[in-house]
Amino acid sequence: MIHIGNVPISPPVGLAPMAGMTDSAFRRQVKRHGGCGLVVSEMVSSEGLIRGIDRTLEYAEFTEEERPVSVQIFGGDPQRMAEAARVVEAIGADIVDVNMGCPVPKIARHDAGCSLMREPAHAAAIIAAMSHAVRIPVTVKMRAGWDDRAVNAPLLAKMVEDAGAAAVAVHGRSAAASYGGRSDWELIARVAQAVRIPVFGNGDLVEPEHLLERWRSSGVAGVLVGRGVLRNPWICAQAAALAEGRVPRPVTPEDRGTFLLDYIDLLLGERVGEPAGFRHHAASAPGRGATGLRRERWVINKLRALGPWFTKGLDEGSHVRVAINHAASIAELRDLIQRFFFPALSPSQPQCLSEM
Numbered sequence: 001m002i003h004i005g006n007v008p009i010s011p012p013v014g015l016a017p018m019a020g021m022t023d024s025a026f027r028r029q030v031k032r033h034g035g036c037g038l039v040v041s042e043m044v045s046s047e048g049l050i051r052g053i054d055r056t057l058e059y060a061e062f063t064e065e066e067r068p069v070s071v072q073i074f075g076g077d078p079q080r081m082a083e084a085a086r087v088v089e090a091i092g093a094d095i096v097d098v099n100m101g102c103p104v105p106k107i108a109r110h111d112a113g114c115s116l117m118r119e120p121a122h123a124a125a126i127i128a129a130m131s132h133a134v135r136i137p138v139t140v141k142m143r144a145g146w147d148d149r150a151v152n153a154p155l156l157a158k159m160v161e162d163a164g165a166a167a168v169a170v171h172g173r174s175a176a177a178s179y180g181g182r183s184d185w186e187l188i189a190r191v192a193q194a195v196r197i198p199v200f201g202n203g204d205l206v207e208p209e210h211l212l213e214r215w216r217s218s219g220v221a222g223v224l225v226g227r228g229v230l231r232n233p234w235i236c237a238q239a240a241a242l243a244e245g246r247v248p249r250p251v252t253p254e255d256r257g258t259f260l261l262d263y264i265d266l267l268l269g270e271r272v273g274e275p276a277g278f279r280h281h282a283a284s285a286p287g288r289g290a291t292g293l294r295r296e297r298w299v300i301n302k303l304r305a306l307g308p309w310f311t312k313g314l315d316e317g318s319h320v321r322v323a324i325n326h327a328a329s330i331a332e333l334r335d336l337i338q339r340f341f342f343p344a345l346s347p348s349q350p351q352c353l354s355e356m
């Protein structure tokens with residue numbers, strides 16, 4: 001067990017923040033499968049949080065079963081980021097994380113995201129302001145550096161540690177590299193040596209064995225897994241089994257089908273409890289409060305976003321993707337999931353699905 005500030009994290013494996021993907025429903029599903037000790041929200045605008053914009057608040061929603069939960073915010077102004085951190089604390093999140101890795105121009109050109117890696121003193125000032133403003137731990141997620149000539153993650157990690165950060169996560173690619181090349185785990189190991197706070201290594205962990213190998217060989221306190229979970233939401237549970245000397249249970253097509261059906265149900269709010277944060281805003285969330293058609297469209301779009309990741313490398317994967325993209329209703333989605341993932345079931349037995 002490790003701690004981020006006073007928050008216990010066990011096991012030291014986290015679901016990385018992924019905009020558009022790691023919504024509360026997805027995070028709950030991953031937690032339920034086990035092996036995941038920390039979830040991080042999609043990145044949330046600090047300005048939107050301060051102004052109380054419903055769409056922004058929605059991204060910060062979480063449920064009790066997801067704890068410990070980290071809410072990731074982006075922005076570039078120390079005082080505004082401190083104010084946004086107070087909002088995150090007020091909604092009951094366990095940790096507030098700062099995005100210093102996003103290379104998307106919309107974010108980076110506003111002095112936020114990976115731009116902060118070019119201005120380490122300014123980045124440290126943001127962390128100092130936030131750490132003074134809240135009691136919950138403040139953490140940072142960064143890349144290797146701005147580009148391959150400016151790899152400064154070890155220095156930046158030290159500076160934000162001195163400014164009050166309780167942990168850092170490092171994706172071992174520069175912002176300029178985007179997703180090209182490989183995550184540099186030697187660099188990540190150097191960051192782990194440079195600071196005393198916990199370091200989470202991140203990048204290219206796509207098999208359960210990778211989580212353990214990198215964790216053991218690089219000296220990090222923990223790992224964050226992103227795309228590997230989108231492809232295989234059981235990867236953390238499988239790594240936990242390996243760590244205990246057990247053989248991981250193989251994932252069956254039925255497991256995959258059940259995952260998608262449950263995800264749809266959770267998105268529709270059929271089995272959702274009230275979120276821990278922003279109860280009073282729940283009516284404006286597209287998943288819960290929107291009218292039937294708008295909500296249906298939102299759920300379909302969510303499945304379309306997950307489809308390419310979730311079906312990568314599967315037999316018939318491209319057919320499933322095409323079918324998901326053509327589905328015009330939830331009923332069609334459910335039907336195609338049954339056809340592709342539960343082929344042995346005849347149409348006369350669909351009631352079995354709800355029991356699985």
Ligand SMILES: Cc1cc2nc3c(=O)[nH]c(=O)nc-3n(C[C@H](O)[C@H](O)[C@H](O)COP(=O)(O)O)c2cc1C
Binds near residue numbers: 019171
């Ligand atoms: C679709 C997608 C959305 C992402 N959104 C965020 C984000 O909101 N905040 C962030 O810090 N990183 C974001 N990332 C980066 C991931 O958290 C992670 O650092 C990166 O994908 C490398 O890890 P992986 O190889 O395990 O995927 C995103 C990545 C993907 C693929």
